[in-house]
Amino acid sequence: MTRRNPLTLYCFSPLVMLLTFAFEMIAALIVLVRYRSLPASKLIIAVLLCLAIFQLAEYMICVSALDLSSLGWARVGWVAISFLPPLGVHLGMIIAGKSQRLIVGLGYAIAIGFSAFFLTVGHAVQGGACLGNYVIFEMARPALTYYILYYYVWLMVGTAAAFIYARAMKQPARRSALNWLGIGYLVFIVPTIAANLLQPETLAAIPSVMCGFAVLLAAVLLFVVTPKLAQLHK
Secondary structure (H helix, E strand, C coil): CCCCCCCCCHHHCHHHHHHHHHHHHHHHHHHHHHCCCCCCHHHHHHHHHHHHHHHHHHHHHHHCCCCCCHHHHHHHHHHHHHCHHHHHHHHHHHHHCCCCHHHHHHHHHHHHHHHHHHHHCCCCEEEEEECCCCEEEEECCCHHHHHHHHHHHHHHHHHHHHHHHHHHCCCHHHHHHHHHHHHHHHHHHHHHHHHHHHCHHHHHHHHHHHHHHCHHHHHHHHHHHHHHHHHHHC
8 A cells, every 4th residue: 555645735625625715705804893993994904805815726736627628717816926925015114104216106107017918918928727636827938036025025025024113112012913923924934944845846836835824924913914004092
């Protein structure tokens, strides 16, 4: 009998993708209903919706549901995750009470540029394949190299900014919210890197693996960051 590889990422099955999508949508709805008056609520909802849309795209690629091809769903998934880095940086700036319009605007401009590339260039996205445990998204090279560079640089900027701004905050609630936002980044970045090191074949599925772990970020936003911001608002 063939032994199963103990490192196989069974946690990213289509069922888990669907459950993750449901959790992130419910989280966005809770923030909308309970915390809509918070200055940061729109950004938190946007992050949760982008995560949910990507999980839905993964699930649809695996089950071939609705009237859209796997290539079409792959394009939707790439667009959704393209906005996560600038949204995270923007959220950190709002929590810290900073106005870095140039940095935030640059991030959104790059995300829009990549989104237009994915949606309009025929060979930009070359398909999505469901491997049962995660989804591989194929992108044209060398665009993939530039995209990974953009993604990780902005994730590092967002993480560093959250912790740096937290150190300068005098208000405990604001400082704690920023620290937890930084932790929220780390709880999906670090496991993704660990998974890639343990299973090099998952490098081709970085978006899938990263957004699988990003449900931890969604939980941090819903259960920790948003309530702390509500305390500050009161």
